[in-house]
Amino acid sequence: MKKLYEYICKGETFLIKVFLVFIVGLVFVAAVTRYIGYPINWSVDMAVCLFAWCTFLGGDVAMRNNKLMNVEFLIKKLPEKYRNSIELINFFIILIFLLAFIGYGIKLSYTTRFRQFQGIPGFSYTWVTISVPIAGTLMVITTINKIRERLAKRGGECRLQ
Amino acid sequence: TPAFGQAKYTLKFNHVLSPREPYHAGFQKWAKAVEERTKGGLKIEVFASAQLGVEEDILEQIRAGANVGQNTDSARMGMYIPGIAIMNGPYFVETLGGVERLKKMPTVQGWLDELANKFGFKVLSFGWVQGYRHFFTNKPVRSPDDLKGQRIRTPPAPIWQESVRALGATPVALAFGEMYPALQQKVIDGVELVYNNIPGGRFYEVLKYVTETGHIMLVNFEVISAKWFNALPPEYQKILVEECDKAGLETSRSIIESEKAVKADLIKRGMVVVDKVDIAAFRKAGEKAYEVLKIADVKDKVHKELGFKK
Amino acid sequence: MLLVFIIFILFLLMGMPVAFAIGIAGTLFFLQNPQLPFTMIIQLPISQTQNFPLLAIPLFIFAANLMNETGITHRLIRLAGVLAGHMRGGLAQVNVVLSTLMGGVSGSAIADAAMEARLLGPEMLKKGFSKGYTGSVSAITACIAPVIPPSIGLILYGTIGQVSIGRLFTGGIVPGLMMMLFLMIAVSITSKIKGYLPERKRPSLKDVGMALIDSIWAFLFPIALIGGIRFGLYTPTEAGAFAGVYALAVGAVFYRELTWKKFKRTLEFTIVDIGSIMLIISLSGIFGYGLAYERAGDVFSRFMLGITNNPQILLLLIVGAVFIAGMFIDSTAIILLFTAILLPLVSEVGIDPVHFGLVFMLVIVLGLVTPPVGVSMYTVCSILDCQLEDYIKESIPFIVAILLVDLLIIFFPDIVLFLPNLVFGKD
Ligand code: NA
Numbered sequence: 001m002k003k004l005y006e007y008i009c010k011g012e013t014f015l016i017k018v019f020l021v022f023i024v025g026l027v028f029v030a031a032v033t034r035y036i037g038y039p040i041n042w043s044v045d046m047a048v049c050l051f052a053w054c055t056f057l058g059g060d061v062a063m064r065n066n067k068l069m070n071v072e073f074l075i076k077k078l079p080e081k082y083r084n085s086i087e088l089i090n091f092f093i094i095l096i097f098l099l100a101f102i103g104y105g106i107k108l109s110y111t112t113r114f115r116q117f118q119g120i121p122g123f124s125y126t127w128v129t130i131s132v133p134i135a136g137t138l139m140v141i142t143t144i145n146k147i148r149e150r151l152a153k154r155g156g157e158c159r160l161q
Numbered sequence: 162t163p164a165f166g167q168a169k170y171t172l173k174f175n176h177v178l179s180p181r182e183p184y185h186a187g188f189q190k191w192a193k194a195v196e197e198r199t200k201g202g203l204k205i206e207v208f209a210s211a212q213l214g215v216e217e218d219i220l221e222q223i224r225a226g227a228n229v230g231q232n233t234d235s236a237r238m239g240m241y242i243p244g245i246a247i248m249n250g251p252y253f254v255e256t257l258g259g260v261e262r263l264k265k266m267p268t269v270q271g272w273l274d275e276l277a278n279k280f281g282f283k284v285l286s287f288g289w290v291q292g293y294r295h296f297f298t299n300k301p302v303r304s305p306d307d308l309k310g311q312r313i314r315t316p317p318a319p320i321w322q323e324s325v326r327a328l329g330a331t332p333v334a335l336a337f338g339e340m341y342p343a344l345q346q347k348v349i350d351g352v353e354l355v356y357n358n359i360p361g362g363r364f365y366e367v368l369k370y371v372t373e374t375g376h377i378m379l380v381n382f383e384v385i386s387a388k389w390f391n392a393l394p395p396e397y398q399k400i401l402v403e404e405c406d407k408a409g410l411e412t413s414r415s416i417i418e419s420e421k422a423v424k425a426d427l428i429k430r431g432m433v434v435v436d437k438v439d440i441a442a443f444r445k446a447g448e449k450a451y452e453v454l455k456i457a458d459v460k461d462k463v464h465k466e467l468g469f470k471k
Numbered sequence: 472m473l474l475v476f477i478i479f480i481l482f483l484l485m486g487m488p489v490a491f492a493i494g495i496a497g498t499l500f501f502l503q504n505p506q507l508p509f510t511m512i513i514q515l516p517i518s519q520t521q522n523f524p525l526l527a528i529p530l531f532i533f534a535a536n537l538m539n540e541t542g543i544t545h546r547l548i549r550l551a552g553v554l555a556g557h558m559r560g561g562l563a564q565v566n567v568v569l570s571t572l573m574g575g576v577s578g579s580a581i582a583d584a585a586m587e588a589r590l591l592g593p594e595m596l597k598k599g600f601s602k603g604y605t606g607s608v609s610a611i612t613a614c615i616a617p618v619i620p621p622s623i624g625l626i627l628y629g630t631i632g633q634v635s636i637g638r639l640f641t642g643g644i645v646p647g648l649m650m651m652l653f654l655m656i657a658v659s660i661t662s663k664i665k666g667y668l669p670e671r672k673r674p675s676l677k678d679v680g681m682a683l684i685d686s687i688w689a690f691l692f693p694i695a696l697i698g699g700i701r702f703g704l705y706t707p708t709e710a711g712a713f714a715g716v717y718a719l720a721v722g723a724v725f726y727r728e729l730t731w732k733k734f735k736r737t738l739e740f741t742i743v744d745i746g747s748i749m750l751i752i753s754l755s756g757i758f759g760y761g762l763a764y765e766r767a768g769d770v771f772s773r774f775m776l777g778i779t780n781n782p783q784i785l786l787l788l789i790v791g792a793v794f795i796a797g798m799f800i801d802s803t804a805i806i807l808l809f810t811a812i813l814l815p816l817v818s819e820v821g822i823d824p825v826h827f828g829l830v831f832m833l834v835i836v837l838g839l840v841t842p843p844v845g846v847s848m849y850t851v852c853s854i855l856d857c858q859l860e861d862y863i864k865e866s867i868p869f870i871v872a873i874l875l876v877d878l879l880i881i882f883f884p885d886i887v888l889f890l891p892n893l894v895f896g897k898d
């Protein structure tokens with residue numbers, strides 16, 4: 001189980017890296033081809049589609065590595081015990097939010113199936129919306145791990161080296 | 162639940178144009194007329210500059226049954242029923258009278274029913290016309306050949322792209338707000354817009370020539386949720402539709418009237434209106450857009466219903 | 472809407488990640504308004520990412536990380552050290568100047584702030600600047616970017632208000648340079664107080680020449696980027712992709728410092744940066760919606776209208792109000808909500824729309840760097856791993872510097888209008 005999750009994490013970061021390189025390439029190619037008079041109009045749409053994936057999957061990676069920005073000055077002053085419980089409350093609220101995020105994300109992905117990318121005929125907008133429930137699911141796993149970590153004070157995550 | 166003294170029904174109507182465009186005043190006129198006739202029972206709040214959000218997002222909210230509305234075009238409705246895109250094609254209709262009659266054509270009626278029953282869009286009116294699209298460039302253009310190799314900014318939908326390509330130019334998809342700097346820095350060579358867009362965007366500062374091709378009479382759709390619409394009292398439904406058509410035709414007429422004044426003003430500011438434009442050649446070239454998108458049959462059918470000769 | 476703000480502050484104080492605090496608080500508005508489809512809490516964050524100008528953010532972050540790994544930054548800093556090392560707060564001054572140069576390339580303050588925190592941040596920390604100071608300088612000097620052309624904010628204002636974008640762009644040049652000057656003065660004064668000493672004596676011409684040759688590719692970087700825009704090769708958003716390709720080419724071909732391993736590491740840094748920053752920006756899409764929906768802009772302006780019709784006092788009131796609004800609302804939303812209402816108001820008392828545009832823009836950009844909702848602020852703090860209260864303490868003198876520039880242009884409209892009148896003639 002743990003092994004499988006590690007593979008998923010690795011796959012996730014690999015995917016975002018590839019997407020990022022594609023975004024740079026697509027935007028670069030869009031400008032160059034337009035400059036020489038043969039514009040490729042779908043490349044920018046493709047880039048913003050990948051941008052959504054980078055944002056939400058990247059959010060999960062940042063969360064897993066404790067790189068999400070937060071305000072600490074108040075809870076830093078609290079004793080360890082209270083601090084731990086407040087963090088637990090936070091993660092439970094986040095968990096509920098993420099579950100709604102997944103549920104309504106699936107609903108929206110279903111309704112956007114007719115909506116096309118203006119610039120890419122035949123390419124459904126669902127390819128963008130589906131990034132939310134998928135990344136949401138990964139974030140739920142991350143959150144549950146954080147909750148377990150706080151409950152049992154033990155590890156069980158895969159981090160970037 | 163509405164508080165005492167408030168409107169029973171509220172429609173939040175969104176459009177992407179600036180509040181200084183004639184459409185905004187037109188929508189407000191519509192809102193006022195509806196509020197008066199329903200004695201305050203149905204209130205319309207108009208949001209300019211896409212304050213409520215992105216057009217496509219609003220369309221999804223409409224499908225979900227929200228009390229929102231959107232001014233949109235046939236290119237976007239064409240995503241749901243491909244044939245509708247013809248209304249955005251080159252030289253599809255060329256007079257306001259034609260637009261008025263369009264709504265009564267059997268094929269169009271069928272589309273409207275399908276939009277409402279299958280996709281949840283209630284089209285209140287498509288009597289709103291932004292005017293005639295022309296080419297605005299920095300080189301004089303008289304025929305499709307003159308457009309060859311010119312990068313013309315065009316909205317990203319396929320029907321727009323293919324129409325502009327058929328007319329000879331190279332379409333470039335750019336957001337509306339990026340046009341001015343793109344022209345200034347020669348990222349693009351020209352735009353195709355209606356006269357009324359030019360003063361607001363100050364495009365005369367970066368463009369020299371107008372070619373009055375009138376290649377598209379820009380018909381807009383006023384869309385709300387079918388679910389929300391059906392829940393209104395029948396009396397309100399009737400008022401909402403009637404007043405929308407009325408305000409639309411009135412606004413369209415005054416826009417087309419005002420084009421003369423806008424044109425005169427642009428000439429005064431140094432723009433040159435190109436003479437001896439080969440409209441027949443443009444008209445012929447435009448046919449290709451329908452063929453490429455495989456909607457030529459649909460166009461011919463609706464044209465036949467309208468009594469246009471081929 | 473008030474509940475949304477209160478809950479947001481509460482979550483922040485509880486130490487919840489900012490992205491979730493902002494998103495979950497914003498969701499409350501949709502729970503209170505069941506007539507709105509709840510799927511909007513998905514739709515709004517996604518739309519934030521489907522915005523082409525925002526694409527500049529990941530592109531410029533990637534470019535900055537590449538420059539760090541390929542030896543470009545290293546050489547740039549050495550050159551900067553030679554040129555500005557004798558000044559107080561040398562690297563901080565470099566940060567100001569680089570922002571002004573980058574202002575000519577990008578129209579986005581957030582992208583610029585992210586880039587500079589990544590580019591100059593580590594070196595500034597090494598030289599003894601505190602995290603809060605480094606973050607403040609990076610974020611607030613980046614506010615020059617949307618004032619100096621090209622500027623996405625000014626395009627938006629000009630499009631909504633039908634004001635000449637050419638005039639607005641030309642009008643932004645002098646205020647942008649004044650911001651640079653005032654921020655340099657602020658750096659100089661604060662460095663003196665904090666004892667950030669000059670690194671070395673005034674450089675000799677030979678030192679400058681040597682450093683210049685060594686860092687020629689790095690030095691050419693902003694100039695090449697501006698050149699590309701002026702020749703119509705790319706738009707300001709696309710410039711980020713060219714910056715990345717430039718850094719790759721220079722690092723791999725000229726400096727030969729870029730290895731496959733370094734490239735992979737750069738990607739790793741970049742995706743974490745993008746994830747943490749973009750998640751905040753994306754989820755903040757849920758937050759401000761209620762204000763537009765409830766027409767908060769209208770109420771506010773009607774209130775302003777009742778107070779005065781003296782142009783200067785009116786402008787001061789607007790600046791004060793927008794400053795406060797900017798603490799809570801995203802800067803794009805402010806332009807959308809207020810332009811259409813404020814512009815007729817100020818035109819009525821005889822204020823030039825180009826003049827107003829710049830007065831307005833200078834205070835709007837501060838919304839990006841002031842708590843509790845300030846995207847540039849969160850961006851630099853998450854890149855530098857800096858505590859918010861440290862940032863806030865250090866940011867005050869720089870915010871004051873920009874407010875001073877704004878005050879000057881309120882009372883001397885010609886600072887803004889002189890150039891556009893010269894180029895385009897009187898309107
Ligand atoms: Na700029």
Ligand code: NA
Pocket residue numbers: 566567569570587608609610611612613
């Ligand atoms: Na800076």
